[in-house]
Amino acid sequence: MILVQTDQAVAEKSTTSDDVLVVDDLRVYYDTPSSVVKAVDGVSFTLRQGQRLALVGESGSGKSTLATALMGMTKAPGRVHGGHVYLTGRDLLAMNRSEMRMTRLSDIALVPQAALNSLNPVIRVQRQIIDGIIDHAEGEKPTKEELNERVQELLRTVGLPSSVARMYPHELSGGMKQRVAMAIATSLSPKLIIADEPTSALDVVVQRQIMETLGQLQEGLSASVILIGHDMGLIAQFADTIGIMYAGKLVEFGPVEAIFENAQHPYTQALIQSLPSFDHRLQSSGIPGLPPTLANLPEGCSFNPRCTFVMDTCRINEPALRNVGPGQSASCHLFDGDRK
């Protein structure tokens, strides 16, 4: 296994105060009876304060596994095989359960994919928000009045009327539920918000409102955001940095404009070309072939069976992430000759 490391990750070792999250060669594997599935296989990146990173990939590319690992919630048969995750200098993976519990929500919070399923159907919204605060906040227990006030304030910031506090989840629409989930996620002013496809079940108008609210929350807290998803349109509008994941690895990483205008990795290029837009009617037929199954990855570069630029070396050697532009890196043998 070649150790994949970005230039950023190397430079990072002397953590600057601006870096909120440093992921260093993270590996999360699933043990199955027949094989070891490498869902996240040597991912490294750094996130500055206020940065909005989008992790893009098809289903099975490992993006949700990565998010779960960052939250310290990897469950069997999954396990963190190696690597480090530093959140403001503290190693998340080395924490014990109670430390991790105190870190969740107060430092790192998750906005789950299906808010529908993440809320308790028989408990009022107010209680669900308060439960999170009591459970994860350090120090003295706040009074009931303080808590109620906090709930009202949170609902206001996510754009919900105060009457929602007394409601049950089934009385809310999908967009409102997602807003409640965001209120819970930001209740202890985390430094990092991970949003795992927060709008995948919502329609376009609501989708846009939710993303705008998330953006406002992030700016208000000057937190960093990791947005996980596969809707490139949404990502183009929201993120400032994009990481493209394929078969458990970051294949390209860089500023959003650079990726959209000057994608280097063949997979990223194909992905961007296959996006539907109002500019043209159906022309491209998507990316040929199928997304790989992680249990049975091809030798060499995982993308080689679908790649139009495939060379001999792609079938044998795994490419490493290389610098291909300012802040932009890609892992492809096409750039082997370039400056490392």
Add this chain to the structure above:
Amino acid sequence: MAPLLELRNVSKIFGGGIFNRRNVTVAVDDISLTISEDNPSITSIAGESGSGKSTMARLLLGIIEPTKGSVLYKGKDVSTMTRREMKQYRREVQPIFQDPFESYNPFYKVDHVLHRPAKNFDIARTPSARNEAIEEALLMVGLQPDETLGRYPHQLSGGQRQRVMVARALLLKPRIILADEPVSMVDASLRATILESIQKLKDELGISVVYITHDLTTAYQISDNLMIMYEGSVVEAGTMQEIIQQPNHPYTQLLIDSVPQPNPKTPWGSQTNSRVINQGLTELKGCKFADRCPAIMDMCNLEVPALFQIRKHVVAGCFLYRDSKVMDNTDIASSFAEKDTILNAAN
């Protein structure tokens, strides 16, 4: 133009029993739509959740009965069909559903969803002829039979599963396919292949497709005609190209404006105004969109706008266009373009 499947002044009202008169949801509000026989087309029905688009699909499929009006297939009312006619209708109007994961029974191989309908609808006399038909249908959607058959649903990707669903619909030699959000659960890189197979249905087999979605970009890729729904009513209808290039109804404008363009330099439009809380429909007198509309006028709260014929192939239900004449035919499809015009517009 011989009508194949027709909705005639159809309304569907949910709720509102004896004890609950107030809580009534008008999911579909007096809509007439014809899908004609001799002019295969792809018609998109678009709108946000709660607009009634899925209720439309269920009405067209005959899964639910309309509260008012009637659904006709080949001129016969679906509710009074004989068993034999019903079977033909069920075979010739085929659905493709949103979730390619839930359409399968995980305990059966994917062959099951192909063999079962083939058997029930007497697609072929002998088992070998049936297998042949199944293989043909799979090839049609770009799947290799030997790589697909004999596998369990979990062994296929979401895109493959959805294509097997398209193949299943195809197998029954339908006249109409109703696709309810067929690509929303499929990975971006595979969406185009599904859309392509749907387009092939129309181009090569002459099957009309009703494509129900909230995603205007995918609808735009394949559709000839578009119908935008808002709370059970049609707010704009016409040819796809014309509406996308020049949306007329404020709601259509909002929808198109909200689509995130995959280009960081094309920002989202500025306005978003929607009710955060939808309290169900209260007694509304005027236009349903009035409380969200940026161009609201006094008359909007007093009267329901009719569909105004803005251009030959565009109608919109908005008082901004009250100077145009009211659409003379209640059938929405009369605003759609004939086949030749569509081709010309595309070229």
